[in-house]
Amino acid sequence: MSNRLPAVTVVGSINLDLIATAERLPTAGETIGGAVLSEQPGGKGANQAAAAARLGGSARIVGAVGSDAQGRRMLDALAAAGVDMADVALLPGATGTALIVVDRDGENQIVVCPGANSSLSLEGVEFGPEETVLCQLEVGLPVVLEAARRSAGYFVLNAAPAMDLPAELxxxxxxxxxxxxxxxxxxxxxxxxxxAVTYGKDGSAMFEHGRRVAEAPASAVTVANTIGAGDAFCAALVLALGAGLSYAEALAVANAVGADAVGDPSSQPDLARLGHYVGRTTATDSAR
Known part of the structure; x- marks a missing residue:
């Protein structure tokens, strides 16, 4: 693995997560009592940027928060993780908020109120040829497509939440x-x-034009919170591939990072440097 990790620019959402932890998830029309409420920094964009920085990459985020106390709190959390926030817009109105219910097994239901995320603009933002640009779909599809068009380097899309995607994208x-x-x-x-497709406890796999070319098993872990695990996986996979690991090695490293994340109650968990996870993993390459 190269000692130099790629620079990652995340274009994406910054949210406050309001999390109710209950024995089980409610069914339609049902009220469940006895839950515990917590507030955490979140948003898929912010989670991925924080993970990339904690793993040792150079990470910046292009995003937007509201001019409220929640927005300032989200910026403080990103700064503490070591993320460059020069391209975060401070907009009138509310910061994005995710309402989340988590059961005792870590499964969740999420409703996102986009707030400032819905006004994200790429005006004045530049992407260099050495940067990996990482997007998700919690911000407007036109913004994601514009980022893809303007990216001069490696472009990655975490296609979540799922929706129909333009062929050009x-x-x-x-x-x-x-x-x-x-x-x-x-x-x-x-x-x-x-x-790259994740399968939870069944690990992950890589597909080229629909053909499965590599896979890696999951690490056994006690689930505390699944909310930020996929985001940590995304950041780790992008960094590992950029550092020169094979598909299978990169998947194995990302699985290990995701396992650490799922065992942490935070949506933006503390993580070791990427090199810590290399060599602890097993994987199978069909091709590269």
Whole structure:
């Protein structure tokens, strides 16, 4: 693995997570008592940027927060993780908020109120040829497509939450990252040039134009919170591939990082440097 990790620019959401932890998830129309409420910094964009920085990468975020106390708190959390926030806009109104219910097994239900995220703009933002640009779909699809068009380097899309994607966007993706449900909900991914799919306790795999070319098993872990685990996986996979690891090695490292994240109650967990996870992992390459 190269000692120099790639510079990652995340274009994405910054949210306050309001989390109710209950014995089980409610059914439609049902009220469940006895839950415990917590507040955490979150948003898929912020989670991925924080993870990339904690893993030792150079990370900046292009995003937006509201001019409220929650926005200032989200910025403080990103600064503490070591993320460059020069391209975060402070906008009138509310910071994005995610309402989350988590059960005792770590499964969750999430409703996102986008707030300032819905006004994110790339005006004045530049992407260099050495930067990896990482997007998700918690901000407007037009913003993601514009980022893909303007990216001069490696472009990665975490296609979550799942939605129909313009053909142009998929064509511009060097890598798409999804979970197994999202992979099934976006049939066009079967034709994409490179897709990483996560399967929870069954590990992860890499597909080239629909052909499975590498895989890695999951690490056994006690689940505390699954909310930030996929985001930590995304950041780790991007850094590992950029550092020169094979598909299978990079998947194995990302699985290990995701396992650490799922065992931590925070949506933006503390993580070791990426090198810590290399060599602890096992994987199988079909091709590279």
């Amino acid at each position: 998929l064509e511009r993706c060097d890598l798409v990252i999804v979970n197994e449900t999202e992979y099934e909900l976006i049939p066009a991914l079967a034709e994409a040039k490179l897709v």
